[in-house]
Amino acid sequence: MADKLKLAYFLSGGCGGCDMAIVDLSETLVDVLPNLEVVFWAPTVADVKYKDLEAMPDKSIDVGLYSGMVRLGEQEHIAKVMRAKCKVLVAWGICAALGGIPGMGNMHTKEEIYKTAYFDTYSTDNPDGITPQTRCVVDGKYELTLPEFYEYVRPLNQVVDVDYYIGGCPPHHSFVGEAILAVLQGKLPPPGSWITGGKAVCDVCKRNPATQGEGREPITAVKRTIDGAPAEGKCLLQEGYLCLGPITQGDCGALCPKVNIPCRGCGGPMPGVKDFGLRAIAAIAASMENEELVDQIPSPVKLFYRYSLPASMLGRKVK
Amino acid sequence: MKKIEINPMTRLEGHGKIAIFLDDRGNVDNVFFQTVELRGYERFLQGMPIEEVPRTVSTICGVCRCVHFTCSCKAADAVYGVEPTPTAKKIRELVLNAHYVEDHCAILYALGFPDFVVGPTANAAARNLIGLVQAVGAETGKLVLKKRYAAVKVIEMLAGKPIHPVAILPGGWSKQVTEEERKEILELSKDMIELGQLTLKVFEDVVLKNKDYMDLVTGDVYKVVCNYMGTVDDKNRVQYYDGTQRVVDTKGNEIGRFTGKGYLDYIAERVLPWSYLKMPYIKPIGWKGMVDGDGTSLYCVGPLARLNAADGMDTPLAQEAYEKMYATFGTKPVHNILAYHWARAIELLNAAEKVQQLASDESITSPDVRADLGTPSEGVGIIEACRGTLIHHYKTDDQGIVQEANLIVATTHNNGPINVAVKRAAQHFIKNGQVDEGILNLVEIAYRPYDICLACATHALPGRLPVQVDIYDSKGELYKTLRNF
Amino acid sequence: MSDWKPNIVVFACNWCTYQGADLAGSLRYDYPSTINIIRVPCSGRVEPEFIVAALKNGADGVFVGGCHPGDCHYKEGNYKAIRRFILLKRVLTSMGIEPERVRLEWISGSEGKRFAEVMAEFDRTIKEIGPNPVGRDGNGR
Ligand code: SF4
Ligand code: SF4
Ligand code: SF4
Ligand code: FES
Numbered sequence: 005m006a007d008k009l010k011l012a013y014f015l016s017g018g019c020g021g022c023d024m025a026i027v028d029l030s031e032t033l034v035d036v037l038p039n040l041e042v043v044f045w046a047p048t049v050a051d052v053k054y055k056d057l058e059a060m061p062d063k064s065i066d067v068g069l070y071s072g073m074v075r076l077g078e079q080e081h082i083a084k085v086m087r088a089k090c091k092v093l094v095a096w097g098i099c100a101a102l103g104g105i106p107g108m109g110n111m112h113t114k115e116e117i118y119k120t121a122y123f124d125t126y127s128t129d130n131p132d133g134i135t136p137q138t139r140c141v142v143d144g145k146y147e148l149t150l151p152e153f154y155e156y157v158r159p160l161n162q163v164v165d166v167d168y169y170i171g172g173c174p175p176h177h178s179f180v181g182e183a184i185l186a187v188l189q190g191k192l193p194p195p196g197s198w199i200t201g202g203k204a205v206c207d208v209c210k211r212n213p214a215t216q217g218e219g220r221e222p223i224t225a226v227k228r229t230i231d232g233a234p235a236e237g238k239c240l241l242q243e244g245y246l247c248l249g250p251i252t253q254g255d256c257g258a259l260c261p262k263v264n265i266p267c268r269g270c271g272g273p274m275p276g277v278k279d280f281g282l283r284a285i286a287a288i289a290a291s292m293e294n295e296e297l298v299d300q301i302p303s304p305v306k307l308f309y310r311y312s313l314p315a316s317m318l319g320r321k322v323k
Numbered sequence: 324m325k326k327i328e329i330n331p332m333t334r335l336e337g338h339g340k341i342a343i344f345l346d347d348r349g350n351v352d353n354v355f356f357q358t359v360e361l362r363g364y365e366r367f368l369q370g371m372p373i374e375e376v377p378r379t380v381s382t383i384c385g386v387c388r389c390v391h392f393t394c395s396c397k398a399a400d401a402v403y404g405v406e407p408t409p410t411a412k413k414i415r416e417l418v419l420n421a422h423y424v425e426d427h428c429a430i431l432y433a434l435g436f437p438d439f440v441v442g443p444t445a446n447a448a449a450r451n452l453i454g455l456v457q458a459v460g461a462e463t464g465k466l467v468l469k470k471r472y473a474a475v476k477v478i479e480m481l482a483g484k485p486i487h488p489v490a491i492l493p494g495g496w497s498k499q500v501t502e503e504e505r506k507e508i509l510e511l512s513k514d515m516i517e518l519g520q521l522t523l524k525v526f527e528d529v530v531l532k533n534k535d536y537m538d539l540v541t542g543d544v545y546k547v548v549c550n551y552m553g554t555v556d557d558k559n560r561v562q563y564y565d566g567t568q569r570v571v572d573t574k575g576n577e578i579g580r581f582t583g584k585g586y587l588d589y590i591a592e593r594v595l596p597w598s599y600l601k602m603p604y605i606k607p608i609g610w611k612g613m614v615d616g617d618g619t620s621l622y623c624v625g626p627l628a629r630l631n632a633a634d635g636m637d638t639p640l641a642q643e644a645y646e647k648m649y650a651t652f653g654t655k656p657v658h659n660i661l662a663y664h665w666a667r668a669i670e671l672l673n674a675a676e677k678v679q680q681l682a683s684d685e686s687i688t689s690p691d692v693r694a695d696l697g698t699p700s701e702g703v704g705i706i707e708a709c710r711g712t713l714i715h716h717y718k719t720d721d722q723g724i725v726q727e728a729n730l731i732v733a734t735t736h737n738n739g740p741i742n743v744a745v746k747r748a749a750q751h752f753i754k755n756g757q758v759d760e761g762i763l764n765l766v767e768i769a770y771r772p773y774d775i776c777l778a779c780a781t782h783a784l785p786g787r788l789p790v791q792v793d794i795y796d797s798k799g800e801l802y803k804t805l806r807n808f
Numbered sequence: 809m810s811d812w813k814p815n816i817v818v819f820a821c822n823w824c825t826y827q828g829a830d831l832a833g834s835l836r837y838d839y840p841s842t843i844n845i846i847r848v849p850c851s852g853r854v855e856p857e858f859i860v861a862a863l864k865n866g867a868d869g870v871f872v873g874g875c876h877p878g879d880c881h882y883k884e885g886n887y888k889a890i891r892r893f894i895l896l897k898r899v900l901t902s903m904g905i906e907p908e909r910v911r912l913e914w915i916s917g918s919e920g921k922r923f924a925e926v927m928a929e930f931d932r933t934i935k936e937i938g939p940n941p942v943g944r945d946g947n948g949r
Contacts, residue, residue: 018385019382019383019384019385019386020384020385020386021382021384021385021386021388021486021487022385023385024385024386024388024429024486025385025485025486027429028472028475028485028486030468030469030471030472030475031465031468031469031472033468034461034464034465034468104382105379105382106382108367109363109366109367111367111902111903112363112366112367116366117363117366120363120365120366120369120728121363121365121366121601122594122601124727125365125592125727125728125729126587126716126727126729127586127587127590127591127592127603127714127716127729127731128591128592128594128601129591129592129593129594129610130593130594134594134595134596135594135596136594136595136596136597136598136599137596137597140596140597142355142596142597143353145344145799146342146344146353146355146795146799147795147799148342148355148357148597173382173487174385174486174487176484176485177475177485228372228374228723229374229492229497230372230374230492230493230696230723232693233497233693256484259479259483259484259489260483260484260489262483263481263482263483263489263490263497263498264490264497264498265378265483265489265490265497268375268378270487278857279856279857279860281899282855282856282857282860282896283856283857285856285892285895285896285899286855286856286857286892288895289888289891289892289894289895289896290888290891290892292891294891295890295891295894298891298894298895299894299898301895301898302372302722302724303370303371303372303724304895304898304899304902305899305902305903306367306370306371306375307375308899309899310379317857317860317861317864318860318863318864318903318905318942320903321902321903321904322903322904322905322941322942323904323941
């Protein structure tokens with residue numbers, strides 16, 4: 005490759021896991037580095053300031069990776085700057101793509117979250133019943149400010165146009181390698197799509213009954229992972245452990261089922277699915293033998309929308 | 324005093340914020356380190372089945388990839404009133420130690436060493452992973468990353484996912500370790516031990532042999548005198564996965580011990596109107612405010628705190644390094660915060676040795692990885708995260724659905740000491756209203772040793788906590804704003 | 809608020825409830841004008857997405873009508889429908905939508921009178937609980 009690919013990375017309201025997935029490329033990372041010119045990597049890796057990014061010409065960066073959901077105004081601002089400066093903008097990881105686990109915060113109001121954090125928790129010592137204030141004066145002379153705590157979490161595409169989505173919490177580092185290679189070689193799908201192998205977790209799962217010459221039967225029990233060990237090599241869903249493998253992109257290589265743990269959908273929805281949770285509801289409920297079983301599923305919202313609540317049709321708790 | 328610059332306060336809101344107030348003569352009157360974000364995990368965990376919590380809370384931080392996961396499951400054990408089976412306990416401990424290796428390595432090479440390689444007061448243009456790879460050369464960079472990757476591989480092998488692992492269960496572990504896996508891990512542990520030795524050597528070469536750096540490391544500017552807390556075994560040696568919390572005072576005298584729910588007798592968290600992060604203190608001492616020194620109620624956690632709170636390490640190579648460190652300072656506890664990096668390197672080696680010990684134990688492949696569970700109610704889990712003591716506390720209904728959750732993360736414990744450290748550095752470097760960009764770096768150095776993990780409290784990776792410094796004159800007018808992002 | 813009229817969407821199975829509605833019409837059993845019927849080939853074809861889309865686009869109540877157990881033309885469609893419906897209803901309830909806003913009933917082609925009665929009752933229920941909090945700007949806000 006003659007020219008280096010100009011890359012920008014921004015960690016927004018995420019956990020840093022999506023960054024670490026890149027670090028975990030390890031030796032491969034050192035190998036690809038010569039092909040990349042990292043023009044911006046905030047706030048973690050490179051010492052380039054926001055104002056430097058703002059000063060770059062529009063569309064001067066080849067690829068921008070944006071990880072984490074959007075909750076603060078600053079995050080929204082950088083999203084817009086990244087959009088302007090980058091030819092291609094990727095929602096990197098499930099937080100940016102759909103809101104991720106922090107998106108479950110959308111089930112609660114700011115008041116509820118405050119009440120838990122600053123009053124109800126066991127070790128909290130709050131004799132005067134105070135909460136953090138956007139403006140306050142300490143000891144009568146020090147005036148301090150805090151940003152507003154925003155009400156809701158949004159995925160990146162509710163703020164700016166997104167060219168590509170990549171699932172995973174975080175994307176597995178081997179898939180990160182594949183994705184970076186695809187970008188370097190310009191082998192990208194049509195804009196607006198997910199970068200994915202296109203297979204479901206079930207398709208790559210060794211437990212899949214189809215690969216064992218068996219069909220799927222109605223599910224006759226609802227089990228939690230604490231309810232005994234699953235049968236060796238058998239489909240978890242079939243046994244009643246509510247595995248979301250059928251509706252989830254399998255770019256991880258079915259990591260969770262490999263260790264006897266059901267998939268929770270971090271890979272993101274199969275192409276064409278608008279609302280992951282609703283599709284999961286449809287698939288899981290339809291595979292149950294009877295209605296009573298459906299009622300036994302604990303905390304359905306936090307199961308089916310574990311990674312995607314902010315991107316769902318309703319987006320958050322209504323009231 | 325003239326206002327030089329006023330930065331509009333819009334959108335400058337993420338991450339950390341330091342407010343410095345100057346007096347009439349332009350010297351530092353007071354300093355506040357503010358954390359400006361809150362995500363509400365304690366709230367939205369409510370209503371989830373307890374066994375789903377470990378993989379969920381893991382996303383509090385992707386750098387601390389195994390710690391919230393392990394800690395919440397220890398709490399889940401307690402909720403069900405069970406001990407994990409001996410095999411499950413070994414597997415958990417192995418995974419946690421592998422995590423220590425890769426995490427301490429990432430922190431030291433991405434954050435600790437560049438400070439010294441580039442020079443603590445130099446502007447840190449290359450103080451990052453990419454810069455370091457360039458500085459040490461691709462081959463060395465590759466070597467370190469390869470050896471570090473050995474640890475990542477172990478995590479994936481046993482825990483399912485290398486980041487945000489999934490294989491833990493209340494009372495156990497979801498999969499057995501095969502004999503092939505055990506052998507492979509044993510092989511990989513050699514790489515990890517070499518990494519530990521190499522890392523200590525780099526520290527000695529770069530820091531210990533440089534008089535200027537040693538002056539800085541042992542001097543008074545970067546020094547915070549407070550109490551320390553860490554987990555120890557029955558011989559008072561440093562532990563990560565399980566043991567007793569030991570608290571020592573500023574002189575190193577033991578002032579308390581607790582396990583499980585006992586944390587409520589020792590720790591209280593003060594709500595502050597000016598930060599989203601609460602400020603914990605030692606309850607029996609009582610809230611003494613944001614000051615250090617003998618008698619303070621503030622305490623520290625993390626690598627140096629653990630070493631200070633213990634009497635030694637439980638592996639031979641690490642013990643040797645431990646003795647060397649305290650001999651160098653000639654005192655214990657060590658209050659010099661730059662020694663955090665040294666302690667981190669010692670722990671890296673310790674964790675690598677422990678991975679080897681655990682993988683040498685053939686019984687780790689035995690099939691008893693699940694314990695029978697009792698009726699769920701309430702429980703506390705405590706572990707040592709790389710950055711310090713981590714506490715998860717849950718109450719569930721009789722179906723194991725979470726009703727209440729309380730989490731105290733490492734960075735929160737250190738909130739007080741960080742404030743003190745930053746204030747001390749600011750007082751030292753800002754004189755007579757003289758403020759320039761270089762100040763920012765010197766102040767940064769004051770909090771960097773704590774490795775304000777960042778994601779746990781504010782979501783950023785080791786390397787740069789994005790922080791804004793606002794300096795106010797004696798009339799409370801904004802005088803200058805500095806930012807590193 | 810006094811002039812507020814609910815907007816009710818009814819997904820009616822072509823083989824039963826839809827014909828029930830027809831029958832109600834031809835027998836002149838009155839049912840409320842707030843009802844908008846959408847014909848579907850089977851209650852099993854009503855995806856959870858349809859119901860939520862209706863709520864999001866301004867419906868104050870959503871009704872699904874299918875064939876009595878055992879009568880579904882596609883054998884299993886109505887069983888599938890009720891399982892999905894129960895699960896969806898639980899989810900919607902946790903998300904702050906009143907459970908009474910969504911309803912599923914089996915109404916056959918010969919139950920014209922019952923169709924009219926059930927519709928009148930559903931209309932009353934929705935009037936009692938008031939407008940859908942999701943709002944009518946189609947934005948969920
Ligand atoms: S997708 Fe997962 S790993 Fe990535 S930032 Fe979000 S929580 Fe972290
Ligand atoms: S449902 Fe889960 S366990 Fe079953 S085949 Fe799919 S991914 Fe594998
Ligand atoms: S199996 Fe599912 S939850 Fe697990 S890593 Fe893959 S996509 Fe994510
Ligand atoms: S045909 Fe009427 S419900 Fe299936």
